[in-house]
Amino acid sequence: xxxxxxxxxxxxxxxxxxxxxxxxxEEIITEIIEKRPVLAVLPTGAGKSICFQLPSLLMxxxxxxxxxxxxxxxxxxxxxxxxxxxxxxxxxxMSGNAYGKILYDTLNGNCKFLYVAPERLANPQFVSFARKxxxxxVAVDEAHCVSQWGHSFRKxxxxxxxxxxxxxxxPLIAAFTATATAEVRRDxxxxxxxxxxxxxxxxxxxxxxxxxxxxxxxKERTLLDFxxxxxxxxxxxYCSTRKRVETVTALLVRxxxxxxxxxxxxxxxxxxFNQNCFVRDQVKLIVATNAFGMGIDKADVRFVIHYNxxxxxxxxxxxxxxxxxxxxxxxxxxxxxxxxxxxxxxLIGHDQPDLAWKEHELQLLDKMITxxxxxxxxxxxxxxxxxxxxxxxxxxxGNCSQRANVSWRRFLNL
Numbered sequence: 001x002x003x004x005x006x007x008x009x010x011x012x013x014x015x016x017x018x019x020x021x022x023x024x025x026e027e028i029i030t031e032i033i034e035k036r037p038v039l040a041v042l043p044t045g046a047g048k049s050i051c052f053q054l055p056s057l058l059m060x061x062x063x064x065x066x067x068x069x070x071x072x073x074x075x076x077x078x079x080x081x082x083x084x085x086x087x088x089x090x091x092x093x094m095s096g097n098a099y100g101k102i103l104y105d106t107l108n109g110n111c112k113f114l115y116v117a118p119e120r121l122a123n124p125q126f127v128s129f130a131r132k133x134x135x136x137x138v139a140v141d142e143a144h145c146v147s148q149w150g151h152s153f154r155k156x157x158x159x160x161x162x163x164x165x166x167x168x169x170x171p172l173i174a175a176f177t178a179t180a181t182a183e184v185r186r187d188x189x190x191x192x193x194x195x196x197x198x199x200x201x202x203x204x205x206x207x208x209x210x211x212x213x214x215x216x217x218x219k220e221r222t223l224l225d226f227x228x229x230x231x232x233x234x235x236x237x238y239c240s241t242r243k244r245v246e247t248v249t250a251l252l253v254r255x256x257x258x259x260x261x262x263x264x265x266x267x268x269x270x271x272x273f274n275q276n277c278f279v280r281d282q283v284k285l286i287v288a289t290n291a292f293g294m295g296i297d298k299a300d301v302r303f304v305i306h307y308n309x310x311x312x313x314x315x316x317x318x319x320x321x322x323x324x325x326x327x328x329x330x331x332x333x334x335x336x337x338x339x340x341x342x343x344x345x346x347l348i349g350h351d352q353p354d355l356a357w358k359e360h361e362l363q364l365l366d367k368m369i370t371x372x373x374x375x376x377x378x379x380x381x382x383x384x385x386x387x388x389x390x391x392x393x394x395x396x397x398g399n400c401s402q403r404a405n406v407s408w409r410r411f412l413n414l
Contacts, residue, residue, distance in 0.1 A: 008033075008054070015057055015083060022047045024202035029055045032137070032174055037197035039143065039175045039188055043204055044318060045299070045325035048176045049076060052139040056113065057085070061136030062106055064171070065115045066160060068142050071275065073115035075297060080113055089115035090126075103129045118145075118156035121163035130163070135171045138164060140192065143175035144314070147187035148357065161193045173197075178321065179204075179314040182387050204317070204386045208324045211332045211378040212398025213371070219307060219335045220251055226305065226333060227257065227285075233302035234278070237287045238319055240308035240343055248307055249287045262288035293319060299326035305333045309340035309372055311348060312364035313385050316371075336372040341365075375399055 008029060012018050021029075024042055031038040032055040042048050056063040067073045073089035080087035088102045088111050105111045107129070120126050138160065140146065146157035164170060173194050180188065189197055216222040223237070239245045242263040252259040260274040260283050271291075278286040279298045286292065290310070304323040310316040316334070324330030348361045371381055379394040393400045 007058075011054055011058060012050070015054065015085065016050060018050075024200050025051055028174075028200050031198050031200070032172065033058065035172055037173045037175075037194040039177075039185060039194070039197050039199045041177055041180050041185065041199070041201040043202070043206055044178045044321035046178075046202060048141075048178070051176065052137065052174050053080065053085075053113070056137060056139075059136055061134040061171075062111065063113050063137045063139055064130070064135050065113060065139045065141060066118050066121070066157075067115055068117065068145055068154060070117070071272070072141070073117070077113065077115050079297070085113070086111050087113035087115070090117075090120055092117075106133055118154065118159050121159035122156075127163065127166050131166065131168060135167065135169075137172045137174060140173065140175040143177040143188050143192075144180050144184055146175075146191045147180070147184045153357075158191070161191070164193075179318045179386070181314070181385070184314075204383055204388055205379070206321060206324065207396070208327055208329050209320065209332050210329065210396055210398075211320070211334075211382070212401075213334045213336055213378065214398075215336050215372070217337060219337070222335055223248070223251075223305065223307065224255060226303075227252070230303055230331070231257075232284070234281065234284050234298070234300055235303040235305060236293065236301060236319075236322060237285065237305045237307055238292075238310070239287060239289060240310070240340070240347070242289060244308065245287050245289055252285060252287065257285055258283045259285035259287055262286055262292040264289065264291045290315060290319060293322050296322065298322075300328070301325065301330065302328075303331040303333065305331075305335065307335055309334060309336050309344065309368060311344045311361065312368055313371060313382065314364075316368065317382055317386075334372065340372075341369060344368075375403075 008026060009020070012021065023046070024040065025047055028038055028040045028051040032052065040048065040051055052063065052065070070091055077087040077089040088105065090099060090102060102111065102114070106114050140160060145154040146160065147153060164173070173192055175188055175192060175194070185199055189195060214222055237248060239248055242265045245261050245263045249259050249261040260277060262271055262274050274286065275292070275296070277283045279296060301323045304320050306316065306319070310319065320332035323332055344365050348358060348365065367385065371378065374381055376399060377393040378397040378399050380390040383390050
C-alpha cells in the first residue's frame with residue numbers, strides 16, 4: 001500500500017507539479033485505480049479534474065469525459081495539452097476534417113482524454129466510433145446534471161447509461177460534482193447505474209468565504225457602495241436575467257468601472273472574448289447570468305455578488321464558490337428584496353412544464369428564501385442543507401458579525 005501511495009505521489013508531481021494530494025483526492029484516485037466506480041463530491045476549487053486525470057494516465061485506454069459546456073471542455077483539454085498530455089474535445093461547430101482527425105487520433109492512441117457533451121453520446125456516428133475505441137473510463141463531470149432533483153438537470157445526461165450499454169466492453173464510471181445533497185447523490189448513482197459505487201464527500205465548508213445577505217430596496221446603491229470599497233479586486237456579479245445583466249453592466253460603466261457582460265444572448269465570440277479578458281485580469285468585473293463560471297480557472301476572484309436571489313441553494317453555493325479558489329479571504333454577498341421571489345417563481349413556472357419538477361423547484365426556492373431571511377448563522381444553514389453536522393456559530397458570516405456587534409454595543413450601553 002505504501003508503495004502504491006508513493007507511485008501516485010510520484011505521478012502527481014510528474015504530471016501536475018504538486019507534492020501532495022488535497023483532501024479526498026488520493027482516496028478517489030485509489031478507487032479508480034482499483035477499477036471501482038465512484039461518486040466524488042468535492043467543493044469548487046478542490047481539484048476534481050486531477051481525480052480522474054491522474055489515474056487515467058496510469059491506466060490503459062482512453063478516458064471519455066462527459067461535460068456540459070463547450071468552454072469547460074475546451075479549457076480542460078487545452079490545459080492538459082499544455083502539460084504535454086494528449087487531449088481533445090468535440091465541438092458541433094468543427095469542420096468535418098477536424099472532427100474526423102480527432103476520432104482518427106483517438107482510435108490510433110494519439111488522444112488520452114476525449115471531452116464530449118452528453119448530446120454527442122446519442123449520435124450514431126459517434127457510437128460507431130466508440131465501439132471501436134479502447135474506452136477504459138467514462139468520467140462524468142458536473143454529475144448533478146443527471147439528477148432530476150439536481151439544480152441543473154439535463155435530460156441529455158440520460159444518454160450516458162444507454163451509450164455505455166452499446167459498448168462491447170463496459171468502462172469504469174467515475175462521477176464528479178461540487179454540489180449534491182444526499183437525495184441528489186442517490187439519484188446520480190441510480191441514473192448512472194453504478195449501484196455499489198463508493199461515495200466520497202470531502203465536506204462543503206469553505207472557511208475562507210464570508211457569506212452575507214443584505215436586504216435592500218436600492219440594490220444599485222448597495223452594489224456601488226460595495227464596489228467602492230473593493231475597487232481594485234476581481235469580482236463576479238450574478239443577475240437572474242439577461243435584461244438585468246445589461247442594466248447592471250450599464251450602471252457600472254456609467255460610474256467609471258470597466259465591466260463586461262456575459263449571457264447566452266451574446267455571440268459565442270463576445271462571450272469568449274469577455275471571459276478571456278476577465279480570466280486574464282484585463283478587466284476586474286464581469287456581470288453575468290448563471291451561464292458564466294462553470295470550470296472558469298481564475299483563482300483570485302475576491303468577491304461574488306448575487307444581484308438577485310438564485311432559485312436554489314445548490315446554484316447559489318456553486319456560484320458563490322467561484323470566489324477565493326486560491327484559499328485567500330473572499331466575500332460572497334447576496335442582495336435581496338421580495339421582488340426576487342416573484343421573478344424566480346415566474347422563471348420556475350416558465351421553465352418547468354412538468355408539475356412534479358415544478359413543485360420540487362418551488363420547495364428548493366422556499367429554502368433559498370429562508371436563507372435570505374434567517375437571522376441564524378449563514379454558513380451553518382448552508383452546511384446543514386447539504387447534510388453536514390455543524391457546531392456553534394461560525395463567527396465569519398454577516399449574521400454572526402451582526403450579532404457580535406449588537407452584543408458589544410449592549411455591553412458598552414451604546
